[in-house]
Amino acid sequence: MPAANTLGGRFSLWIGKSQALRHRPHVELADDVKISPEARIHPRVGKIKLGKACTVAPGAVIQGNVEIGDFCSVQMNTMLIGYGTRENPAGKIQIGNHVRIAPNVQMIGGNHVIDRTDLPIGKQGLVQKPIVIEDDVWIAGRVVITCGVRIGTGSVIAAGAVVTKDVPAWSIVGGVPAKILRKRKPDEERTDEHE
Secondary structure (H helix, E strand, O other), X not given: OOOOOOHXXXXXXXXXXHHHHHHOOOEEXXXXXXXXXXXXXXXXXXXXXXXOOOEEOOOOEEEOOEEEOOOOEEOOOOEEEOEOOOOOOOEOEEEOOXXXXXXXXXXXXXXXXXXXXXXXXXXXXXXXXXXXXXXXXXXXXXXXXXXXXXXXXXXXXXXXOEEOOOEOOOEEEEOOOOEEEEEOOOHHHOOHHHO
16 A cells, blocks of 8 residues: 555545545445445445545455445455445445454455356356454455355454355354454353344
């Protein structure tokens, strides 16, 4: 990310934010959002919202229906693609606060229908389901999160995992497909304040 402590850095971040705001009123950014000019942000027929103190790194792609909370980072070459329309955001990606998303992560709120063999896959349409990432989650590099998945508060997704099922709060998951490796908090330590 360009640093905001130099004139060139501030100018670069201004360009990144300006490019995203070309799509007003369907892109909503907090005043202190930092977007690399090499990021690509486009709402298509949806709406994008980024909360305060978020950063979007070079090469990141955010498209369609995506809402990101406060104090989040989206690192290089990550793809967040939400489906649906503004009126019906069936495949929306909803990200909470304090979420860290490492490079090369993919979240796509839709999946091809493959039921028929007499039609090409590209003509069978899409199943659209939301992806929900709750607060204080770390998603490590090269993770894939499929549509319809919810990741609970305080969870960690290990590098290279493919997440196809919901992840309970305070879990560490990894593998293909992802499985629970361990819990960050024993059940008796959990409180309702984060769940």
